[in-house]
Amino acid sequence: xxxxxxxxxxxxxxxxxxxxxxxxxxxxxxxxxxxxxxxxxxxxxxxxxxxxxxxxxxxxxxxxxxxxxxxxxxxxxxxxxxxxxxxxxxxxxxxxxxxxxxxxxxxxxxxxxxxxxxxxxxxxxxxxxxxxxxxxxxxxxxxxxxxxxxxxxxxxxxxxxx
Amino acid sequence: xxxxxxxxxxxxxxxxxxxxxxxxxxxxxxxxxxxxxxxxxxxxxxxxxxxxxxxxxxxxxxxxxxxxxxxxxxxxxxxxxxxxxxxxxxxxxxxxxxxxxxxxxxxxxxxxxxxxxxxxxxxxxxxxxxxxxxxxxxxxxxxxxxxxxxxxxxxxxxxxxxxxxxxxxxxxxxxxxxxxxxxxxxxxxxxxxxxxxxxxxxxxxxxxxxxxxxxxxxxxxxxxxxxxxxxxxxxxxxxxxxxxxxxxxxxxxxxxxxxxxxxx
Numbered sequence: 001x002x003x004x005x006x007x008x009x010x011x012x013x014x015x016x017x018x019x020x021x022x023x024x025x026x027x028x029x030x031x032x033x034x035x036x037x038x039x040x041x042x043x044x045x046x047x048x049x050x051x052x053x054x055x056x057x058x059x060x061x062x063x064x065x066x067x068x069x070x071x072x073x074x075x076x077x078x079x080x081x082x083x084x085x086x087x088x089x090x091x092x093x094x095x096x097x098x099x100x101x102x103x104x105x106x107x108x109x110x111x112x113x114x115x116x117x118x119x120x121x122x123x124x125x126x127x128x129x130x131x132x133x134x135x136x137x138x139x140x141x142x143x144x145x146x147x148x149x150x151x152x153x154x155x156x157x158x159x160x161x162x
Numbered sequence: 163x164x165x166x167x168x169x170x171x172x173x174x175x176x177x178x179x180x181x182x183x184x185x186x187x188x189x190x191x192x193x194x195x196x197x198x199x200x201x202x203x204x205x206x207x208x209x210x211x212x213x214x215x216x217x218x219x220x221x222x223x224x225x226x227x228x229x230x231x232x233x234x235x236x237x238x239x240x241x242x243x244x245x246x247x248x249x250x251x252x253x254x255x256x257x258x259x260x261x262x263x264x265x266x267x268x269x270x271x272x273x274x275x276x277x278x279x280x281x282x283x284x285x286x287x288x289x290x291x292x293x294x295x296x297x298x299x300x301x302x303x304x305x306x307x308x309x310x311x312x313x314x315x316x317x318x319x320x321x322x323x324x325x326x327x328x329x330x331x332x333x334x335x336x337x338x339x340x341x342x343x344x345x346x347x348x349x350x351x352x353x354x355x356x357x358x359x360x361x362x363x364x365x366x367x368x369x370x371x372x373x374x375x376x377x378x379x380x381x382x383x384x385x386x387x388x389x390x391x392x393x394x395x396x397x398x399x400x401x402x403x404x405x406x407x408x409x410x411x412x413x414x415x416x417x418x419x420x421x422x423x424x425x426x
Contacts, residue, residue: 024252038224041216041254067182068201070215080349092215093178093185094197108316108327115224116192124195 003103011051013151030061033113034081069093069132073143082112098127212273213257245276306409319369326353337417338368345375351383370396
């Protein structure tokens, strides 16, 4: 399956971690491979969710830094101990504003364990200049809508908010 | 001339307010095409500091750059010293020391130099290097077998085979196919061994399975796995430095006259 189709594939949320801030993200929270992971710092609000579709396991990192108007929602596909990062919905305080990066080509051909690949394998699309107004609830909604994840209603509001 | 250069540098400069201070965008981008941003953050009532978005070091680590290793740790510390910055391990940010307003301009230029130098470390990360090897090898195989065999990327020896696909399957007329696994990881070498077992023991196919590693000694495959590959596979071939011989060996495995034999 191509990466773009995997991003659009309807997914069901199977686990939603609690929001965290004030401490460095542990290495085990969002692994990319057995040896390395992505970790945001203590100023970031972050949580990790797991979703499934057609027997495939996905991991989603949702993180934002309200002080810097920075947001990221990353979708990865699990291959044993390795993960292929399929897409990144992001907002930076730059001319790009809201934008999404999506890998090109079949999922099986993606380099696993890396965030970025060369530009010819990473398409980027600007999504607009909407102002940065993100709280915990919005951060999840944005990610789940972009990655076609449903089933968040089974998780209580306590898990959706701090 | 100076006016033209100043215009080129400054036209791309954008400064936007954010809750912690100011976001500064320059014309430089990272390897993924995202702009390199730095922030001017209110440090205390009188001072400021320049810091990154908190993404530069995490992204390097996510690329497989181990800043905890001795040589990289020293290189990282050297860069921080050279550009007058420090790394906050809890916040995961790179930042300057406390600055007065008159010091901000020079410090910002110096800080951007640090961000640019850090980008180079990502290019040497293991996954990038491994991927470059895979691409080089597949291109070379395609050229070597052009007109003599059909090259199938991401394929199986036969339709009834299950399990991890080979990077390349070579199909020459009236000869058994050759599945080539490119040894970019321990996992790929194990895939080759499993594929050979399945073809031989369970499916009874005549196809051959080969493992192509980048270098004979320094490669990501563990010694035990490599020994098993030597014992069980139809060929284990080292590529770098002996590219011509390696491709000749693969041609021989495919039952084709090798380039070396033809030349001789």
